[in-house]
Amino acid sequence: MDMLMIQLEKDSATPLYEQLYEEIKKGIIEGTIAVQTKLPSKRKLSEFLSISQTTVELAYAQLIAEGYITSKSRVGFFVEAIEELAYVEKTTSQQMIKTTKKHKILIDFNPGKIDTSSFPFTTWRKYAKDAIDDHKQDLLLIGSPQGEQELREQIASYLYQSRGVLCSPEQIVIGSGTEQLLPMIMKLLGEDNLYAIENPGYALTHHIFSQYNQSVIPIDVDEDGMQIQQLEGSSAKVAYVTPSHQFPTGAVLSASRRAQLLNWAAQEEERYIIEDDYDSEFRYIGKPIASLQGMDHRGKVIYISTFSKSLMPSLRIAYFVLPEKLLTRYHDIFTYYTSTVPRFEQHMLTQFMKDGYFSKHLNRMRKIYRKKLEKLTQALDPYAPTVSISGEQAGMHVVLTVRKEMSATDLSNIALQQGIRIIPIKEYMIAPTAQNREDQFLLGFGGIEEAEITNTIQKLMDCWRIRRTAD
């Protein structure tokens, strides 16, 4: 223990040494000073508290006498384990917070999981070593509020090459994630907007809109993505879409709807599109579809994406790309803003991208996820037509349709009792839709080992009592 912050009252009737003794004793009993802790030396503590060394000596002597601490010659004073003492309950908060997890999750089809076994730890560690360097003292200080220039250059180049996004580094703003970036975009677009959101859609986004008191209007999603006709009939000002791989249905926004959506935005000055391109790095089928941003010539698209899926969720690096005409407004509003992303980390990622490791990693992961998807399709095949999948063009999740005389909620609960977490699509619905999604589930496969997939699916089918068609 470096120091001991104790408040002593010099004018009190209780002698100083007794006050000190009482406070340390209290700390030991309540557990705030842990067993085995080395107390500060008498000299140090007396200096720190501006009291005489004798006062500390008296207090320590008393604590030794009563067995709270022991003195090891030439080493110092150490806190003893006091088992006989009545243990004072520290707080009840611990018990209060614990959520009642009844079922231990053994198999998790949660779409947020990625494959962690193929992460290039060695390379990443190397870049950490390079970034944390005595010659880079400047990196300790605050950097650009938009994120490091070098990293924005890498992102601009990556986005152009792989997603057809056209932008300069000046249009990019780096932040910690959607939770942090989306409110910034909302600020930019001004108060009292009506946001069109996909239904079903990403729960977090919906939550953020409501937390910031923004009105939303749910627009139905079918196999071609958001129904733009419905959007046109609404009074929405801003449309939030996931065109490359709709979350959660996996639909890809069709070419004609893309044009329709861009036209919708072009009709009114204040209309905008927020394009969330969260997992488009992993596309398995069909020719590449460029981002909406790349098709847009009127500065109507705010492009947002993240390294959560492509690198790791715990990295906390995401970004958005602003149309040029919003830049002045961005600089006006966010003058006082400091980037939320650590600079060392930004420099690690910059070098990782610059040296081509990011591309390599994506290629490797694309193969891994494609194999997993193939395994998944094979594993589910024998259960057709009771079970089928859709939305498998990209990403790390598909939609599972289960034709059973039982609701998805009931099936989900049955699975949970066996330790399997699989979430009904219904739970991502903001309002009822024309599409029947009663029998659909979101099945994330990113976090499940390839070798486990067949086994895992069999367990799921077994608990739902779905048999192979051939049986």
Place this chain on the structure above:
Amino acid sequence: MDMLMIQLEKDSATPLYEQLYEEIKKGIIEGTIAVQTKLPSKRKLSEFLSISQTTVELAYAQLIAEGYITSKSRVGFFVEAIEELAYVEKTTSQQMIKTTKKHKILIDFNPGKIDTSSFPFTTWRKYAKDAIDDHKQDLLLIGSPQGEQELREQIASYLYQSRGVLCSPEQIVIGSGTEQLLPMIMKLLGEDNLYAIENPGYALTHHIFSQYNQSVIPIDVDEDGMQIQQLEGSSAKVAYVTPSHQFPTGAVLSASRRAQLLNWAAQEEERYIIEDDYDSEFRYIGKPIASLQGMDHRGKVIYISTFSKSLMPSLRIAYFVLPEKLLTRYHDIFTYYTSTVPRFEQHMLTQFMKDGYFSKHLNRMRKIYRKKLEKLTQALDPYAPTVSISGEQAGMHVVLTVRKEMSATDLSNIALQQGIRIIPIKEYMIAPTAQNREDQFLLGFGGIEEAEITNTIQKLMDCWRIRRTAD
């Protein structure tokens, strides 16, 4: 270059190879495909775009013929430098954004700077190496929304020992900084609060309150900190204070005002105190003053602090400590929330604290800053009584009072012309105050090298034409 995202129209009258050729040429001319870039192989690009290899071959041949790319046998196709070509201006945003910095800053008394020369890079690098480890794959996934349990334990123990803050790890929420944490606190305390803020005060805080449409009422600060009597006369519900070292005046909230403030909060159920303890690690004079949080027995204080001053501003780790009664509300509101702080970094800091390096670092830095402060005092001494300092009990800044027949704004401009940045206290004022602060400046000394201080002060005095008294 890993891949080339190009949108081709199969039904167009223009042949595919020509479209491809045109698009790549455009990329090279506009600079989005950089000189020396290796283009994807013909096979890879044809697969990626779902076109025949012949199409790619034709396009590449045309580009070679026109000198846009060259083919290196068995290596690939590379983009050439095309200097003769008219360079198409990419965007105007770069020019647009550039702030007109007329004066190059040579000496910066900005209070946000720290001493970077003594940072333990080697140790920090070691912990990065330890954290980024194949055996810790789990750290790639999302962690606790409140921040890692182990780090919260370290912070709880540190806060108790050095600041007298009494809390369990469950009461701590870790985030990226004040910009990100303060809005969370505002959400917790509910809509339509009136916030009392210190005047003069921290500009960022004021900015955040206004961005989130929260009403504020400025309360005067004198040499004993916030004038609680003024607060009592207001209808404020929440008081935001920096009691250990008021920003920017450096005042320490007196013991009687602390009691008064806690009593004020106790009088009404919804009243709260936000205690911002941003730089209390560095105290040089007098006995330690425990945090308000430690004196509070009614759960009225929300304690907020950061590692920006104690470790580095670019780390982006800060935290707040909630009273127990606000925990349920916290968990209700922030269910969907993901921590903004990278997990690797949290684990690095945990180990750094656990192994005692944080304490060591603080002790070392305290000595360094104390020496700098001594040097500063010595350097200013000869200019008394024209110049004097106050607020020097703690932290990395003091208040400089300059008795000259000239406004602080004019003096600040004169300094700026010599490349010296020093900000008048006036600029931190939200409203006029009873205190005369016309002749005061904020002088941050954290970022100035000890050996430079005397010289630096002399330059400042010279440009203001202030002479040594003895002269």
